[in-house]
Amino acid sequence: MRICASLNRFAADLTPPPSSFVEEADLHAFVDGLLDPQQRRQVEEHLLTHPEDAALVENWRRQNAALRAVYEPIARETPAPSLRSAAAQVTSQPQGPAIETGATHWGRPGVLPRMRRREDVLAQQRRQAIFASVLAVLAVAAVAALATFIFAGRHESSPSQSVMSVPQGYVSRAGLTYATYISDVHAVEIDASRHDELMSWLKSRVGFAKLPDLSAHGLRLLGGRVAPGVAAPAGFLVYERADGGRVGLYFERATASVSQQNAKVGIGIAAIEWRAADFAFVLIGPLSVDEMQSVAESAAARVNLPAPGQ
């Protein structure tokens, strides 16, 4: 009877029952906090006089409390980012199975393989793009090399330009070697105290084995090392002044037989170049051009090679 009455109450917006009568629907609404204050007071008065209904209400309240006790902590957990943004995710299979939950659940059937397939497709696309890029670069390089070869062949009639380009390469390499090693803790591979060993090493690797004495110019030989050259390894001797300034003597087997002296000045660094006996020499360091010329002449004399300009 009570259920029927309750159904009637919920079925339509009927006129409210007499205030003295409390239905089961009112008890449910009371427990669920859905009554207005007046109805609530009415139910509370009813429960005071109807202990069986009060027990029922109390049981429902305990149900609610037990449910919240078990499940409320879940609402305080931090969901996985993918779950939080699930509604914003564009997926081809919106009704697909679960993916990430924050828990570790590898190998979930039907999920991982699909993800892997998508990743495989993307990886294949990336590989194809990289391959196409490499092909394009190679093609451009081949065209550029062919053009260079053609234009270089046309200018072979003027050998002087080809010869003149070589000395600039020596100075550049000497500058690179100087910049690389001169301020290094290990500026030299073999110091001057191991004179014979240094001589032997340079002779075998570079083909030149003389260590000019430049002490008359205040330059003390620290030692030497082998450096990269073009046709063969180059030699690099390091001298040091009393104030710590270092001068390098770079020498490399020359590919041209033109004897020439060039003085070049960089930012605080001067370089002077000459050739003799199939070797190109570059003296480089923080000296003035005049000082550099003087030192270069001494160096050339010490190795029994004709000095530049003589």
Next chain:
Amino acid sequence: MTKSADILDGLSEATPAFRRYARALGAGAGLVVADGVVQAALQGLGARMRAREICPTDREAARVEAYAAITALAARKFIATPGPGPRQPPIVHGLSRLHVDDRAVLLLICLEGFGYETVARIVGASRESVFVRLQRARLAMADWADMTNIPAEMSPTRNSAHLRVVK
């Protein structure tokens, strides 16, 4: 912020509550399955919003739609899940004995705090049906709320289940 972005933010903020509801609705189905239902439901909802199949006017409307999507999906996903383990609280065992429709109504009202009218919209039933389901669920759960132990037939002797032989 656009209305659409605001609604998506609202759904994102309500995700913990969605997880709570789905976990309870699963009644021991497990965290992975429950989270899977939430994720699939939210993805489906997002897709329908983008396709203009549904156009929630505000955060609350979107939240109701999300609960509806979870409830509809749970009816299919949780139908064949095993019951809760013996270590689960008695109230979870009571929930698992309910029909999923009754369970949904009970949880939406008691756990999520919705009114009857809103629950009727979420579950796609009339108010009368909602009330009948609520009555039925509370009646079936009456014996479980006071329980402190699981019935013997549902609680096999596994006092040392938390121990693991490692050698």
